[in-house]
Structures are given as structure tokens and as C-alpha cells.
Amino acid sequence: MSNQTAMRESRVSRTAVMALMFLLAIYFLLPIYFLIVAATKPQGDLASTFGLAFSHFDLFKNLGTLFSRSDGIFGRWALNSVIYAVLGAAVGTLISALCGYALAKFKFRGREFLFSVILGGVLVPTTALALPLFLLFSATGIVNTYLAVFLPSIVSPFGVYLARIFTAAAVPEEILESARLDGAGEFRTFFSVALKLLTPSLVTIFLFQFVGIWNNFFLPMVMLQKESLFPITLGLYEWNGQTARVSLLQESVITGALVSIVPVIIVFILLQRFWRTGLASGSIK
Amino acid sequence: MTDIATRGTRVVATTGGRSRHNGGGPRAGTIAAFLIPFFLPFVLFYLVPIAYAIGQSFLVVRRTGGQYGTSYTTFGGFDQYVQVFQNTEFWSSIGRIGLFGIVQVPVMLFVALIMALLLDTPLLKLKAFFRIAAFMPYAVPGVIAAIMWSFLYSPQLSPVVDLLKAIGLQPDFLGPGAVLWSAANVSTWLWTGYNMLIMFSALQAIPQELYEAAKLDGASNWAIAWKIKVPIIAPSIILTTVFSIIGTLQLYAEPAVLRQISSNISSTFTPNMLAYAVASGNNYQQAAAISVVIAVITFVLSFGFMRLTSKRAGL
Numbered sequence: 001m002s003n004q005t006a007m008r009e010s011r012v013s014r015t016a017v018m019a020l021m022f023l024l025a026i027y028f029l030l031p032i033y034f035l036i037v038a039a040t041k042p043q044g045d046l047a048s049t050f051g052l053a054f055s056h057f058d059l060f061k062n063l064g065t066l067f068s069r070s071d072g073i074f075g076r077w078a079l080n081s082v083i084y085a086v087l088g089a090a091v092g093t094l095i096s097a098l099c100g101y102a103l104a105k106f107k108f109r110g111r112e113f114l115f116s117v118i119l120g121g122v123l124v125p126t127t128a129l130a131l132p133l134f135l136l137f138s139a140t141g142i143v144n145t146y147l148a149v150f151l152p153s154i155v156s157p158f159g160v161y162l163a164r165i166f167t168a169a170a171v172p173e174e175i176l177e178s179a180r181l182d183g184a185g186e187f188r189t190f191f192s193v194a195l196k197l198l199t200p201s202l203v204t205i206f207l208f209q210f211v212g213i214w215n216n217f218f219l220p221m222v223m224l225q226k227e228s229l230f231p232i233t234l235g236l237y238e239w240n241g242q243t244a245r246v247s248l249l250q251e252s253v254i255t256g257a258l259v260s261i262v263p264v265i266i267v268f269i270l271l272q273r274f275w276r277t278g279l280a281s282g283s284i285k
Numbered sequence: 286m287t288d289i290a291t292r293g294t295r296v297v298a299t300t301g302g303r304s305r306h307n308g309g310g311p312r313a314g315t316i317a318a319f320l321i322p323f324f325l326p327f328v329l330f331y332l333v334p335i336a337y338a339i340g341q342s343f344l345v346v347r348r349t350g351g352q353y354g355t356s357y358t359t360f361g362g363f364d365q366y367v368q369v370f371q372n373t374e375f376w377s378s379i380g381r382i383g384l385f386g387i388v389q390v391p392v393m394l395f396v397a398l399i400m401a402l403l404l405d406t407p408l409l410k411l412k413a414f415f416r417i418a419a420f421m422p423y424a425v426p427g428v429i430a431a432i433m434w435s436f437l438y439s440p441q442l443s444p445v446v447d448l449l450k451a452i453g454l455q456p457d458f459l460g461p462g463a464v465l466w467s468a469a470n471v472s473t474w475l476w477t478g479y480n481m482l483i484m485f486s487a488l489q490a491i492p493q494e495l496y497e498a499a500k501l502d503g504a505s506n507w508a509i510a511w512k513i514k515v516p517i518i519a520p521s522i523i524l525t526t527v528f529s530i531i532g533t534l535q536l537y538a539e540p541a542v543l544r545q546i547s548s549n550i551s552s553t554f555t556p557n558m559l560a561y562a563v564a565s566g567n568n569y570q571q572a573a574a575i576s577v578v579i580a581v582i583t584f585v586l587s588f589g590f591m592r593l594t595s596k597r598a599g600l
Contacts, residue, residue, distance in 0.1 A: 010408070013506075017408045024400060025418040028478065031433040032421065034444065038436065051436075051444030095322040102319035107310050114320070121331055123527075123587060127535040128580050131560055132334035135341060135569050152330040160323060186311045186319070215426035217538045222561070233428040237538075240432050241545045254436070257429045264424040269417060275482065 039258040043251040062255040069252055076228055077235040078260070081214060083146070084231055088153035089210040093202055096156055100163020101194055105176065115164070121157030127218045134222045148223040153213045159205045166201035167194070204274040214264060232260045341573035342366070365574035374553045375575065381465060382555050386533040389469040394525055397477050401484035402510045419478030427475060431542035434471045439546060459547035471539045476532070480525040487521040488514060523594045527587045534583045537561070
């Protein structure tokens with residue numbers, strides 16, 4: 001009988017747990033669902049129809065308006081975001097891997113000191129650096145150029161930290177030794193042997209840095225005045241501030257927001273396992 | 286952590302040493318070539334700005350011969366810092382962000398912990414769906430998230446406002462009392478899933494055998510969760526707390542977006558917004574001093590919290 005009670009109890013708690021999780025899932029998905037619905041509506045229906053129900057399906061017209069507004073500036077912003085994030089994360093991953101590999105595999109004086117400086121860097125928020133960087137860059141004249149956003153973005157202390165842990169775990173000393181005995185130099189050993197073993201880890205490092213740059217707002221806002229250099233985040237922020245004055249701009253902000261998050265969400269779902277590797281090593285800290 | 290990081294670095298005895306010079310690993314030049322591509326930009330874009338900001342914060346702009354004289358920059362000691370601490374706007378921004386952090390961080394981390402624990406029990410189905418749903422907001426930039434939520438707060442557009450009105454409520458998400466919590470909600474929405482995944486990854490790493498003895502003794506899932514799992518993943522919970530404290534003190538994008546639709550957010554709502562507003566007024570030395578103070582507070586709070594909790598948890 002006690003067994004039966006236990007089973008009933010577990011059925012009750014099962015239902016309660018599922019109900020709670022569904023409520024939370026609704027909370028997380030509701031804004032995205034709202035955005036999808038709103039992006040398909042004509043501007044006039046935004047205020048006059050219920051926000052969670054579809055009305056006229058105007059998605060393609062909205063997309064047309066979005067990409068043709070101000071001589072196609074939105075496409076330019078999207079391209080800029082891709083340049084900053086893809087190129088920045090690619091360069092950043094490579095230099096993080098080189099450094100993390102050296103910290104894991106070479107023995108030299110001051111190694112632990114350098115590593116603690118990098119760990120300190122993990123705790124320095126990038127927003128705290130943006131204003132001093134602006135002051136510094138204004139003195140050197142690279143404010144308001146691609147480089148002003150790109151250069152600071154390639155530095156990721158967290159990437160070096162991950163690279164060191166991953167190298168220690170995934171690159172056995174014996175393999176490096178045998179490559180060296182075959183006469184390969186350190187760089188050849190790194191590029192032909194270690195990089196292959198590290199590929200999954202490098203994807204993880206790349207993803208973290210990509211999202212960091214893609215989501216960055218404060219740095220470009222501080223650095224850039226020229227609209228043609230904006231990433232999507234800054235561009236949509238500017239538009240959002242003008243919706244009261246420019247007609248139909250609100251619909252473009254909504255459609256633009258949707259266009260900017262869909263590719264990243266797809267990449268996220270496809271590459272899920274790489275996130276978990278990274279977050280699991282983050283928690284070792 | 287050092288343990289894990291250095292495990293692979295033990296030097297394997299070199300066999301023969303034919304291709305090696307003195308058997309001690311690569312030359313200094315080679316090591317430098319691996320390190321410099323990272324360290325050069327790290328020094329230039331991390332360390333130099335920090336040093337520069339500190340330097341600037343000790344300067345003042347003075348004028349010769351009254352208001353219309355030429356201005357010159359000179360060493361001012363702690364003048365800029367005195368100004369920061371006498372600035373009432375600075376203190377109210379700190380107070381706001383303190384209130385925000387004291388409420389938002391525990392609520393968010395509690396929800397994240399509950400979700401992580403539930404995802405780790407056999408009670409739940411559709412685990413992959415729940416995990417992805419919670420993590421998805423992490424893919425959304427803070428600005429875009431704030432724009433999305435600002436539509437859900439807006440009295441004209443929001444279906445949420447419509448629904449609440451239908452049951453007789455009069456919500457005002459952008460009112461003077463509510464707008465801070467509306468901003469807090471955006472942060473919670475963005476970061477709960479990320480924190481949940483950190484905790485969940487730590488839970489997954491616990492060997493199952495640890496629970497078996499407890500289960501044989503008849504411990505409930507509830508007891509196992511709170512008495513065994515939570516203490517084991519305490520380091521992850523501390524880590525997420527520290528990251529959340531840092532994030533809170535840096536808050537900018539979310540309130541800046543809400544400011545576009547609500548007059549109840551001033552241009553100095555958060556410490557970072559204040560620093561930016563001061564810098565926009567060309568008072569760079571004062572902005573540098575504010576940035577340094579924010580950084581010091583961040584550092585003291587995050588390290589203080591780590592110290593405190595790791596002693597308590599006996600880590």
C-alpha cells in the first residue's frame with residue numbers, strides 16, 4: 001500500500017514539475033513568438049490587433065521595406081555584424097589557441113604569472129574598458145573606423161583559459177613528442193597535430209567569442225558615429241529611438257530584430273553540444 | 286582548477302634529445318612567438334586602457350585667468366574622486382543598481398537552480414526542449430531583448446497588457462516604480478538559461494553512485510537534490526553569482542533601450558550610463574574616475590563574495 005502511495009505521489013509531483021517547466025518555457029519563448037507574429041503584420045495592425053494572433057501576412061513586404069530603407073542600410077549593418085563577429089572570433093580563436101597551447105605545453109619562467117594575469121582579465125567586464133579605450137583611440141585617431149570595434153574584440157581572456165584547459169585534456173604529450181622526434185618544429189607540430197585534436201574545443205571558443213562580439217553594444221556605441229559602420233544592435237537601437245518621428249519605422253525595427261536573431265538561434269540549436277563543453281569547463285573554475 | 290590546467294603540462298622525459306637543445310623544451314623565441322599574438326593586443330586593449338583611465342582620473346582641467354582663459358590639464362590628486370563621491374547622481378545610480386542586484390540576481394539564480402535540478406531528475410520529460418527554450422535568449426543581444434520586451438511593456442502594442450486589462454488589472458510596466466523591475470525582467474530573461482546550463486553541466490558531472498547509497502536509505506528526490514547535489518555544485522553557483530554581480534554593475538543596454546520609451550529612466554540611471562553621460566559632456570577625467578570607481582566596486586564585490594562563500598562552503 002505504501003508503494004501505491006509513493007506511486008501516486010510521484011505522479012502528482014511529475015505533473016507539477018511538468019506544469020512548472022511549461023510555464024517557464026512559455027516565459028522564455030513568448031517574446032520570440034510575439035516578435036515572429038509582429039514581424040508578419042502590417043504596421044497598422046500592430047496596435048489594432050491582438051499581439052499574439054496573426055493578422056495579414058505581410059512578412060515579405062516588411063522584409064522588402066526593411067532592406068530598402070535608407071538605401072539598404074540594414075543590409076550594411078548585417079554585413080558589419082558578420083564582419084565584426086565572424087572575423088573577430090576567428091582571429092580571436094586562433095590567438096587564444098596559440099597562447100593557451102603554449103601555456104599548457106611549454107614550461108617557462110613566469111608562466112603561472114601570465115596565466116593569473118589572464119584569469120584576472122576574465123573578470124574585467126568589456127564595458128568597463130570601452131570608455132578608456134575610446135579616450136585612447138581618440139588620441140590615436142582610430143575612433144569611428146572598423147578597427148576601433150574590431151581590434152578590442154579579438155582579445156578574449158576566457159578563450160585563452162578554455163584553450164589551456166582543453167589542450168591539457170585533449171593533446172597528449174606523447175603525440176607531440178613523436179612529432180618533434182620526426183623533426184617537426186613547434187609551429188608545425190601545433191598546426192598539423194595539435195589543432196586537429198583541438199578542433200571541437202576551438203568551435204566552442206569560437207562560439208563564445210562570436211556571441212560576445214555579436215551581442216556587443218556598448219563598445220560600438222562609444223566608438224562609432226558613422227552609420228555605415230554600425231553593427232545591427234547599434235543600428236536597431238538608433239532606429240528604435242526614432243520610431244515616434246519616422247512613420248512605419250516601428251515595423252522595420254521589429255522585422256529587423258527578428259532577422260538579426262534567427263540565424264544565431266539556428267546556429268545555437270545546431271551546435272548545442274559545443275556550448276555544453278564550454279559551460280562545463282567554465283564551471284570547473 | 287590549477288590542478289586540471291596543469292595536469293597535461295608535466296614534462297615528459299625527452300628521449301635521446303637528438304633534435305632538442307639541452308632537453309628543456311622549445312627556445313624562448315619560439316615560446317614568445319606563440320604568446321605574442323595574444324599578449325600584444327591584450328596589453329594594448331586591456332591593460333593600457335586600464336592604466337590610461339587610472340592616469341586620466343588623477344588629472345584636472347584648469348583655466349588660466351578666469352572663465353575665458355586658456356584651459357590646461359594638470360595633476361589634480363584625488364580631486365576627481367572627491368567629485369565622484371560628492372555626486373548625488375552617482376549615489377542614486379549605485380543605490381538603484383544595488384536594489385536591482387539584491388533582488389534580480391537571487392531570483393534569477395534560484396529559478397536557474399530549480400530548472401537545472403529538475404532537468405537532472407527522471408521526473409521530467411521533453412528535457413531537450415526545455416533546455417533549448419531556456420538557453421535560447423542567450424542568442425539574443427541585450428539591445429534586441431530590451432526592444433522585444435519594450436513592445437511587451439508598451440500600453441499600445443502589448444498583448445500582455447491587453448490580457449491583464451481583460452482580467453481587470455491596470456498594469457503600468459513603464460511607471461516610475463515599475464520600470465526598474467521591467468529592466469530586471471529583461472536581464473532575468475536573458476541570463477537564466479545560461480546560468481542554468483552552467484549548473485546543469487556541473488550536475489551532469491556528478492557520478493551517479495553518489496546518490497545510490499542515499500536512495501537505498503530511502504532519501505527522497507527532494508532530499509537528494511538539496512542535501513547532496515546543491516552542496517556539490519556550490520562552486521558553479523558561486524561562479525554564476527560572481528558573473529551576475531559583474532554583469533549587474535555594468536548594466537547599460539537594457540535601461541538605455543527602455544529609456545527610449547519611458548521618461549522614468551534618466552540619462553544617469555545606472556553607473557555606466559552616468560559615466561557615458563559625463564564622457565559625452567567631454568569631461569573625460571571625471572568619466573575615467575567614475576569608470577575606475579565602478580571597476581573597484583565590481584572587483585571588491587566579486588572577490589569579497591568568492592572569499593566569503595568559499596570559506597563557508599569549506600572549498
